[in-house]
Amino acid sequence: MTHIAIDLGTTNSLLSYFTEDGPKLIPNALGEYLTPSVISFAGTTLHVGASAKARLVSHPDDTAALFKRTMGAEKPYSLGKKSFTAVELSALLLKTLKQDAETYLQGPITDAVISVPAYFNEMQRKAVKSAAAMADLQVARLINEPTAAALAYGLQDKEEESTFLVFDLGGGTFDVSILEVFEGVMEVKATAGDAYLGGEDFTAAIANHLIAQAAVSSNLPPEQVAGYPQLQHLAEQAKLALSEKHEVHLQLDTPPLQLDLVLTREKLEEITENLKRRLRAPLDRVMYDARLSPEDLDRVVLVGGATRMPLVRSWVSKILRKFPEATLDPDQVVVMGAAVQAGLISKNSALDDVVMTDVSAFTLGTEIAQEVNGIIKAGYFQPIIERNSVLPISREHIFTAMVPGQREVNISVYQGEAPLIESNLFLGEIDVPIPYNKKEQENIAVRFSYDVSGLLEVDTKVLSTGKRKSLLLKNLAGELSEKEIKTRLKELAQYKVHPKDQAENQRLRAHIEQCYTMAKNADRDILMQMLRDFDALLEKQNSSDIEAARESITSNLAAFEANYVH
Amino acid sequence: MCTKEALDWPYNLLGLTEIPQDKKPIKRAYARRLKTIDQLNEPDAFQQLREAYEAALDMLSYKEFYPEEHGEQLAQGAADTAAREHTVAGNNCATATNTPLNDSGQLEAKAGETQNTPTPDDSSPPLFPLVYSETPLEELQEFAAQFIAADNERSDEETISQLIHYSADAPMQERQLIEASMLTLLDLLTQEKDDSDYFASPITPHILNELEAEFQWTKDAIRINKTFPQHLHTYQTFQEQLEALSRSPCTSAEQDESLFRHANPGKLFLILLVVKWGSEGLGQIFGKYGLDSAASFFSSFVKPISGITLLVLVVLIVFDALNRFIRKVKKRL
Numbered sequence: 089m090t091h092i093a094i095d096l097g098t099t100n101s102l103l104s105y106f107t108e109d110g111p112k113l114i115p116n117a118l119g120e121y122l123t124p125s126v127i128s129f130a131g132t133t134l135h136v137g138a139s140a141k142a143r144l145v146s147h148p149d150d151t152a153a154l155f156k157r158t159m160g161a162e163k164p165y166s167l168g169k170k171s172f173t174a175v176e177l178s179a180l181l182l183k184t185l186k187q188d189a190e191t192y193l194q195g196p197i198t199d200a201v202i203s204v205p206a207y208f209n210e211m212q213r214k215a216v217k218s219a220a221a222m223a224d225l226q227v228a229r230l231i232n233e234p235t236a237a238a239l240a241y242g243l244q245d246k247e248e249e250s251t252f253l254v255f256d257l258g259g260g261t262f263d264v265s266i267l268e269v270f271e272g273v274m275e276v277k278a279t280a281g282d283a284y285l286g287g288e289d290f291t292a293a294i295a296n297h298l299i300a301q302a303a304v305s306s307n308l309p310p311e312q313v314a315g316y317p318q319l320q321h322l323a324e325q326a327k328l329a330l331s332e333k334h335e336v337h338l339q340l341d342t343p344p345l346q347l348d349l350v351l352t353r354e355k356l357e358e359i360t361e362n363l364k365r366r367l368r369a370p371l372d373r374v375m376y377d378a379r380l381s382p383e384d385l386d387r388v389v390l391v392g393g394a395t396r397m398p399l400v401r402s403w404v405s406k407i408l409r410k411f412p413e414a415t416l417d418p419d420q421v422v423v424m425g426a427a428v429q430a431g432l433i434s435k436n437s438a439l440d441d442v443v444m445t446d447v448s449a450f451t452l453g454t455e456i457a458q459e460v461n462g463i464i465k466a467g468y469f470q471p472i473i474e475r476n477s478v479l480p481i482s483r484e485h486i487f488t489a490m491v492p493g494q495r496e497v498n499i500s501v502y503q504g505e506a507p508l509i510e511s512n513l514f515l516g517e518i519d520v521p522i523p524y525n526k527k528e529q530e531n532i533a534v535r536f537s538y539d540v541s542g543l544l545e546v547d548t549k550v551l552s553t554g555k556r557k558s559l560l561l562k563n564l565a566g567e568l569s570e571k572e573i574k575t576r577l578k579e580l581a582q583y584k585v586h587p588k589d590q591a592e593n594q595r596l597r598a599h600i601e602q603c604y605t606m607a608k609n610a611d612r613d614i615l616m617q618m619l620r621d622f623d624a625l626l627e628k629q630n631s632s633d634i635e636a637a638r639e640s641i642t643s644n645l646a647a648f649e650a651n652y653v654h
Numbered sequence: 655m656c657t658k659e660a661l662d663w664p665y666n667l668l669g670l671t672e673i674p675q676d677k678k679p680i681k682r683a684y685a686r687r688l689k690t691i692d693q694l695n696e697p698d699a700f701q702q703l704r705e706a707y708e709a710a711l712d713m714l715s716y717k718e719f720y721p722e723e724h725g726e727q728l729a730q731g732a733a734d735t736a737a738r739e740h741t742v743a744g745n746n747c748a749t750a751t752n753t754p755l756n757d758s759g760q761l762e763a764k765a766g767e768t769q770n771t772p773t774p775d776d777s778s779p780p781l782f783p784l785v786y787s788e789t790p791l792e793e794l795q796e797f798a799a800q801f802i803a804a805d806n807e808r809s810d811e812e813t814i815s816q817l818i819h820y821s822a823d824a825p826m827q828e829r830q831l832i833e834a835s836m837l838t839l840l841d842l843l844t845q846e847k848d849d850s851d852y853f854a855s856p857i858t859p860h861i862l863n864e865l866e867a868e869f870q871w872t873k874d875a876i877r878i879n880k881t882f883p884q885h886l887h888t889y890q891t892f893q894e895q896l897e898a899l900s901r902s903p904c905t906s907a908e909q910d911e912s913l914f915r916h917a918n919p920g921k922l923f924l925i926l927l928v929v930k931w932g933s934e935g936l937g938q939i940f941g942k943y944g945l946d947s948a949a950s951f952f953s954s955f956v957k958p959i960s961g962i963t964l965l966v967l968v969v970l971i972v973f974d975a976l977n978r979f980i981r982k983v984k985k986r987l
Contacts (some may be wrong), residue, residue, distance in 0.1 A: 249681075271685035366821050368829075375826060376877055382826045409825060429981035443689050451876060461849070474876060480697035500883045507893065538694045557972055 089197045091228050091434050092189045093426035094182065095236075096216065098156040098260030098286055099393065101125050101181060102423040103189050106431030108438055111240065111424040116188045117591040122419060123185065125259075126153040127177050129167045134583040135594065136184040142598035146605045150315040152177055154288055157260045159219075160211035175215050175568075176576060178612040179222035184585050186225055199228045201430040203422050205261035206232035206449045207281030207370075209513050210503055210561070213542055221573045222580060228433050230542060233258065234265035235276050235446050237391040238427030238528055240416055242267065242274045243428055243442070250386040251277075253374070255404055256422075257367075257414065258392035260286035264370050266385075267364075272441040278369040278377035278476040279449045287327070287394030290360050295323035297359045298338070298347065306346040316345055318606055326351050331396045339652045341608040357399050364403060371407065377476045388412040393419050450503045451475040452544065457490060464490070469502060469509045472536045482537040486551070489522060489529040496521050497532055499548060500561040501561065518559040520548045593626055594636055603645050606652060618644070664706035664713075680710045810856035814839070818864045833869055837885045844891055846981060851874050851891040866896055 092114070095102040100122040103114035116123045118138060128140035128151035135143060135151075144151045152165040155174040164171045172180075173413065182200075189197050198653055213230055220227045231239075234254040241252070249270045256263040263281035267274060298319045303310040329336040332351055340347040357364075373560065375381065388410045394400060395418050404412050410619055416424065431439050453471040457464055472485045489497055497520045502511025506531060522530045531551040538544050546559040568576070585591075604615040625637050665673060668683040684707040691700050814836075821832040843854045853862075865871065871878055871892060878889050 191787070223878065270681050273681075273688060273925055310939060358711045368822055368868075369873075370871075372826075372829065373874065373877060403823070406823065407825060441689065443685070445688070445693070469875070470874060480693055480696065482701060505874045505876060506872065511873070539697055 090193060090195070090197065090469055091201055091430035092186075092193075092197050093201045093203070093423055093430045094185055094199065095203045095233070095423035095426060096156065096178060096289060097125055097422075098154055098258060099125060100259070100419065100647065101185060103185050103377040104423045105189070105193065106434070106438075108435055108436075110243070110438070111427035111431070113420060113423065114189050114192045116185070117191070118587075118595060123181075123188070123578075124153075125156065125181055126151060126510075127155075127167070127172075127180050128152070128237070129170065129440035129583075131168075132429055134180065134585050136585050137595075137596040139591070139598035142595065144602075145317050145321045146598070147345060154260060157284065157288075159215040160209070172423075175219045176222065176580065178216070178219035179576070179580055180583060182220055182223035182578065184227060186223055187585070191494040193328045197225070199226045201229050201231055201426045201433065202227055203233045203236045203426045204230050205258070205281060205283055206234050206256075206263040206265060206279040207261065207283045209283070209450060210515055210542075210544070211513060217571060218568050219568075222576050224577060229429060229451065229540075231409075231426050231429045232263070232265070232276075232279065232446060232449070233261075233422045233547045234263045234279065234391065234446070236423070236429060237275060237416075237421045238265065238276070238425065239428040239444060240421045240425035241387075241389055242269045251384055251544040252387035253385050253408070254389050254391055255371075255395065256281075256391040257394040257400060258286050258422075259288050259394065260284070262367065262370065264284060264374045265382065266374055266380060272443065274442070274444040275478075276381075276444075276446045278374045278449055280373040280377065281449065282366060282370055285366050287364065287392070287397070289363050290356075290394065290397065291320070291324050291327050293363060294326055294356065295320050296621075297351075297355075298323055298326075298349075301349055302340070302345055303315060305348065305476070306344055306608055308344060313345065318342060318345060319347075321606065322347075322600070322652065323648075327397070329653055330356055331398060337654050338487065340606070342606065343609065360399070364399070367400075367403070368407075382408045382410065385410060390414040391418050391421050445478050446540065447476045448473060448481070448538055449475060451505055452501065452503055452538065454485075454487075454534065455474070455498075455500045455509045457486070464494040467509055469504070469507055469512055472534065473538055475505065480537070480539040482535060484533055484535040487532050488532055489532070492525045492528050494522060494526060494530065497530075497536055497544065499532075499559075501546060501559070502545070515544070516546075516559060516561050518546060518548065518557060520550065520557050522550050523553055525552070577596075583642065592638065593622075593634065596641060597622065599645055600641065603648050607648070611648065615648075664709040667702060667706035668710060670710075674710065674714070677711065677714060680707065680714070686708075686756050811858055811861060814856060814861055815864055818861075822868060834882070836865060836869070837882055837888055840892060841885055841888045844888060846984075849893070850897060851887075853891065862892070862896055862899060865892075872896060 090105050092108070093104045093111070095445035102121055102123070103116070104111050105114060106112075114122045116137060120138070121139040125141040126135075126137065126144055128135040128143040128147060130143070130147070130150065140151055141153070144153055147351040149166075150168045152167055152172070155165060155177045158174040159178065161174070164173060165177060166172075186197055186200075195447050200220065202216060202220060204213055208216075215386055216230060217227050234256040238252070238254060241254075249267045251266065254263075254265045254267065256265070261281065261283050262285040263279060265279040266277045268277055269275075269549075299310055299313050302308075302319060303313045306313065318340060322340060326336050326338055330351065335352040337350050338347060339395075385408065388404060388408055390401065390404070390412045391414075395404075395412075395414065397481070401412060428439070428442075429444070432442065432444065451471045452473040453469050455466065456468050457466040457472040458468050459465075463539055470485070470487075473481055473483050487497070487499075498517060499520060500509070501519040502509050503515055504514040506512050520532055522532065533549045533551060535547040536544065537547070544561040546561065547556060549556045597619065600615055600619045604612055604619070607615055622637060622641060625634050656741065665671075666679065667687075669687060670679060670683050684703065687703050688700075691703060693700050790924050817832055818836070821829045824832065839855065840853055843857055844851050845854045846852075871889065882889065
């Protein structure tokens with residue numbers, strides 16, 4: 089039985105598996121490794137990946153992207169007449185990926201290692217697990233993305249002793265981890281991050297700039313301009329182009345929208361200044377927590393598509409005084425490492441002398457009351473398992489009842505770093521009955537145990553009686569029950585993606601529509617004609633004609649796109 | 655059983671036969687044992703191995719950190735502490751030891767609930783002195799001097815604000831220095847009014863927000879508590895001030911008579927960085943009594959400082975000491 093590895097990204101998702109020769113990528117139905125994490129509906133037809141991404145421009149109301157950003161939250165996405173949660177959209181994406189893997193590996197797939205941002209909290213992790221369950225996938229393990237990347241790098245010379253920092257700026261999340269490799273051990277020393285910072289924020293900053301400019305040049309109110317999907321697309325193209333060259337010329341002439349401007353790298357730095365500032369605190373924190381200074385780092389490794397931006401690269405080398413490396417493709421390295429984890433779990437003999445330890449990215453603790461200036465106040469956070477503790481870990485803390493004669497103690501479980509519980513994430517609670525003792529306050533031992541699969545167990549023991557009570561944190565607020573998951577699994581089963589042979593045609597159709605939306609009125613007629621001709625060919629089902637048409641259309645579209653970003 | 659094990663712990667658990675002189679044998683032994691443990695199904699075995707490993711490494715770093723003659727003794731002390739923790743965490747044969755973590759720990763629960771079992775981290779050498787000792791004093795002064803020379807016309811508030819901004823892209827050590835200086839600055843500018851503390855001029859609400867945006871202090875209590883245990887009170891005041899700000903942006907962080915009101919713009923920083931260097935860096939190495947050590951350290955860097963600066967420094971330290979003393983007496987009453 090093969091465990092596959094899935095990198096469920098904010099912008100793109102990837103697939104891989106572990107072979108005797110190491111990790112290997114799995115292509116999707118289009119023969120590509122990157123599947124854009126976008127879902128679109130055309131009537132009841134489901135589009136996933138590249139064709140859905142093209143429809144983001146032509147059919148924004150039927151298309152959803154970036155839903156990983158709201159995992160664990162209750163935000164609904166409406167696509168056409170239907171409404172979905174981020175978990176359901178992720179499930180649809182996972183289902184498609186699973187199908188691609190099954191086609192490629194020619195056999196059923198049941199288990200997967202899925203990578204998640206290290207800085208995903210418990211709620212977000214549970215959401216990923218629920219999505220997998222809805223896609224009929226067992227989660228063999230969730231692996232932290234920078235850890236996965238480090239596994240991929242560390243495996244290159246696993247006997248070499250080195251300490252390295254993984255700087256992982258993905259589409260929607262930012263993680264930074266420090267690892268030590270020695271004697272075949274890959275040890276994560278510390279992790280920090282920001283679960284809401286990524287390349288998409290840079291795109292959004294560019295888009296905002298373009299919106300402001302377009303509002304002026306088109307003489308429209310900015311709110312109205314912001315509603316056009318063209319500028320979002322243009323912003324992304326500009327961001328990518330600026331990684332290659334120093335300035336880019338952007339032109340848009342789709343009435344009523346008018347835009348003609350040159351964007352330089354300097355301007356990009358200026359409009360993303362605030363985002364860059366947010367990269368700093370996690371970097372500081374991880375160095376503090378690992379008790380290292382920059383000289384102790386042997387290597388700095390860049391992971392995630394957003395690290396292709398020159399401004400990120402030069403910033404990292406300036407702060408750490410070290411030239412960062414990206415010898416493995418920053419988009420692929422996470423899923424490659426996740427495949428190594430899959431190999432470790434299935435005890436692949438090629439990995440016999442490799443072992444990995446990870447840490448908990450967040451502090452886990454409970455609420456306490458304490459005396460401040462003579463007044464007893466509740467709401468303070470008492471850490472029990474501190475962040476960056478090596479997993480699995482078990483820690484005990486003794487608490488005392490507030491007053492003699494108290495009958496019950498409430499142990500609530502929180503995750504986070506703030507001194508007040510209101511700023512941390514509530515995970516669950518347990519009420520512990522204590523014996524009536526009028527003379528003195530009772531003591532209660534509270535033990536938190538956190539295992540490598542991310543399961544947290546809370547054990548309490550009343551010291552005077554030895555009575556125990558446990559809480560297994562698996563029923564988190566907002567989490568779906570097994571029954572609910574089964575129902576959703578059935579509902580989602582009705583949406584099917586195109587079989588492999590049609591996928592390429594669907595993508596091309598969607599691409600023509602995307603170009604149509606971006607085009608000037610004069611060009612739109614040509615694109616419309618192109619779409620009609622292509623549809624006619626598809627009707628006839630002559631595969632050699634279709635093949636020829638696809639080639640000519642692809643090169644025509646490429647030439648057209650060079651028109652508005654150059 | 656336990657006492658016998660504790661004698662050779664942590665080395666026996668790692669499978670070491672002799673006391674290691676460097677990290678390599680410890681790491682190799684740990685790696686060998688680790689590969690025999692299933693982390694998912696044998697969490698207890700893993701945790702015991704992990705604690706032994708960390709304790710063995712800690713004992714080594716104690717030897718490196720402290721002078722040769724005390725090395726053995728301190729390492730043994732660390733071993734004893736670690737062994738105690740080991741038995742507590744392993745739940746084998748010990749009762750929990752209730753060691754207070756630090757004596758200035760206002761953040762520790764008082765009436766409510768907790769007694770702490772020590773965690774291995776607390777027995778490791780403090781981080782900050784290590785970082786500081788790697789930064790030559792001249793470099794620090796040069797840095798401050800350059801910063802001040804760059805623009806002499808700035809107000810204190812502008813200087814602080816710009817220094818915070820400068821730290822955003824600064825190399826690690828400079829940034830740590832600036833962060834530590836900022837806490838010291840807040841510490842020095844803490845004043846008391848109507849039983850509650852606040853920061854005097856030039857710490858404006860704007861500066862407080864800038865500090866929070868840059869260093870995210872209130873989002874990370876653990877790092878502050880561990881890295882700056884001497885600033886816990888200041889940290890609490892900072893939190894209260896920021897909280898008050900979010901409630902009513904205009905009224906708090908009053909502008910008051912300031913110790914530095916008549917100081918030249920920027921000079922404050924030179925003073926500050928030097929004071930920081932003296933009272934904290936060495937303070938942690940020689941003991942918790944910041945003022946003693948600052949004074950004892952004083953003579954060692956008198957030479958590069960001008961007479962006036964020195965005078966201001968002395969006044970500053972005396973004033974600070976007085977202020978602390980008065981506050982302490984007030985609290986007692």
